[in-house]
Amino acid sequence: MTNTATLSVSIDVEKIRKEFPILHQQVNGRDLVYLDNAATSQKPLSVINSLVDYYKGYNANIHRGIHTLAEKATKAFEETRHTAKKFINASSEQEIIFTRGVTEGINLVASSYGRAFLNDGDEIIISGLEHHSNIVPWQLIAEEKKAKIKVIPVTDQGELDIEVYKKLISSKTKIVSVNHASNSLGTINPIKEIIALAHEVGAVVMIDGAQAGSHLEIDVQDLDCDFYCLSAHKMYGPTGAGILFGKKELLEKMPPYHGGGEMIKEVTFEKTTYNDLPYKFEAGTPNIGDVVAFKYAMDFILEHGKENIAAHEHALLVYATEKISALPSVKLVGTAKHKVGVLSFTVDNIHPFDIGQMLDARGIAVRTGHHCTQPLMDRFGIEGTVRASFSVYNTKKEVDQLVEGLERIINFMK
Amino acid sequence: MSIDQIQEEIISEFSLLEGDMEMTVFYIMELGQKLPVMNESDKTEDNIVKGCQSKVWLTAEMENDTIHFSADSNTAITKGLVSLLIRIFNNQRPEDILKADLFFMHKIGMERFIGTQRSNGFASMIKQMKLYALAYQTRTQVKS
Numbered sequence A: 001m002t003n004t005a006t007l008s009v010s011i012d013v014e015k016i017r018k019e020f021p022i023l024h025q026q027v028n029g030r031d032l033v034y035l036d037n038a039a040t041s042q043k044p045l046s047v048i049n050s051l052v053d054y055y056k057g058y059n060a061n062i063h064r065g066i067h068t069l070a071e072k073a074t075k076a077f078e079e080t081r082h083t084a085k086k087f088i089n090a091s092s093e094q095e096i097i098f099t100r101g102v103t104e105g106i107n108l109v110a111s112s113y114g115r116a117f118l119n120d121g122d123e124i125i126i127s128g129l130e131h132h133s134n135i136v137p138w139q140l141i142a143e144e145k146k147a148k149i150k151v152i153p154v155t156d157q158g159e160l161d162i163e164v165y166k167k168l169i170s171s172k173t174k175i176v177s178v179n180h181a182s183n184s185l186g187t188i189n190p191i192k193e194i195i196a197l198a199h200e201v202g203a204v205v206m207i208d209g210a211q212a213g214s215h216l217e218i219d220v221q222d223l224d225c226d227f228y229c230l231s232a233h234k235m236y237g238p239t240g241a242g243i244l245f246g247k248k249e250l251l252e253k254m255p256p257y258h259g260g261g262e263m264i265k266e267v268t269f270e271k272t273t274y275n276d277l278p279y280k281f282e283a284g285t286p287n288i289g290d291v292v293a294f295k296y297a298m299d300f301i302l303e304h305g306k307e308n309i310a311a312h313e314h315a316l317l318v319y320a321t322e323k324i325s326a327l328p329s330v331k332l333v334g335t336a337k338h339k340v341g342v343l344s345f346t347v348d349n350i351h352p353f354d355i356g357q358m359l360d361a362r363g364i365a366v367r368t369g370h371h372c373t374q375p376l377m378d379r380f381g382i383e384g385t386v387r388a389s390f391s392v393y394n395t396k397k398e399v400d401q402l403v404e405g406l407e408r409i410i411n412f413m414k
Numbered sequence B: 001m002s003i004d005q006i007q008e009e010i011i012s013e014f015s016l017l018e019g020d021m022e023m024t025v026f027y028i029m030e031l032g033q034k035l036p037v038m039n040e041s042d043k044t045e046d047n048i049v050k051g052c053q054s055k056v057w058l059t060a061e062m063e064n065d066t067i068h069f070s071a072d073s074n075t076a077i078t079k080g081l082v083s084l085l086i087r088i089f090n091n092q093r094p095e096d097i098l099k100a101d102l103f104f105m106h107k108i109g110m111e112r113f114i115g116t117q118r119s120n121g122f123a124s125m126i127k128q129m130k131l132y133a134l135a136y137q138t139r140t141q142v143k144s
Helices: A013-018 A045-058 A068-088 A102-117 A136-145 A162-168 A191-200 A248-253 A288-304 A306-325 A352-361 A374-379 A396-413 B003-015 B021-033 B076-089 B094-099 B110-143
Strands: A096-099 A123-127 A148-152 A173-179 A204-208 A227-231 A242-246 A264-267 A272-274 A330-332 A342-347 A367-369 A385-389 B056-063 B066-073
Touching (some): A096 A102, A162 A191, A242 A248, A342 A396, A352 A367, A352 B021, B066 B076
Parallel strands (some): A123 A173
């Protein structure tokens, strides 16, 4: 990280804050300071209004209706697919599958690709930085197919040990699945290198982009990744919507994940033929309203520019890191060279849970605990951390409020 | 003092904080600091109260005709909340513990600063204390 604490001038944070009605409220008698963005981001008016407009104006079931509302809803739904394709630079809209979010995306690939292509003795490589949602689906399929799971270890700084990864990959490796950025520590992983190394042994690579979507450049063609998934709710969009990108040639070879309406071409009791991509993987009525709104969330990010958003968050991270690491008895967890706006730390002799409760009493929302990464917490020999995560609408003043709150807690507990 | 008298006492103490959340949290933690120390040997897996997001250990023993509780927690706020229950139920007769209505919780606005997940943990703590009371009551009845 660089040592500059100046905030980006390309982001007019006061103007942006006006677009987020939820931020303008008091919690426990004080102005809300929302620093739990890695869990979920807040939603701008454009996203909220798009949901209202959809349900007020053109709610209808998509794709098969011939009436006007159905046409309108289908068009809006497919526009999100078009935006998503551009957002991650996929080569075709057929490569964009709507899901409920990253968890479903990983489960889909683990279940469908894993069931079709994994065999006894094959190996799946994940990393020590993974969220439980990028561990458990692989354990389920590994158990079923008698495959083995290997783990890329994490260094003391919270980075992946790529030298060990190079030794782990072999002709037995069939799938590599890692995150683009860590939800617990903020580490940005060298995924392009990880992907290239996996391809040398013929393995496919899944990238969990949950913590990347709102601020990191994603070009699936340049990365050459096989699968990439995103959750809308971590990108200023609604909960319960997300996308899975998959290379067309792989998706075509994969069996369907869920069976039902929409994913079929013809059904008889003897045999069913499946629909073309991407519909083969979209059984049943999808989450139309939230998918429609997801477009407005991506538009919000594109309008402000990922580079500007990232620069603003990075400046906040640098400022907060300087201030918080200077507090007595604070230990930072995760000091990787490249990080998204996530700051995890512990305070000697004070349980993260107490810190979270005490900060909440001052209207400050942070996350405490293991952040769904228990193996990572075990790696550092801790139960959990306090995690502050920054977004485009956060300010230096809010970081100061966090620091002030922490100072009070540390003094009180002395 | 009876269970209800102690509850009234707690309600009047908390009313001095005038609903200030930070003061309330600090006060709860201070109460926790005053909780008598629990024997380390009692902090076993068997004595952990299930459902609490943070860990709580609880033991009980019968002295004469009343129950004596001992508890601890790995987090300061939970320890403070637990200390309130200990204060209310300690040295009370099993039958009084069993029929107790814990009206102080609502009166001091406890749900406001415990949160849903912790309320559940707290509920299991109360349940566990009442289970101890029931066990001791049953044992006394069998003996007599």
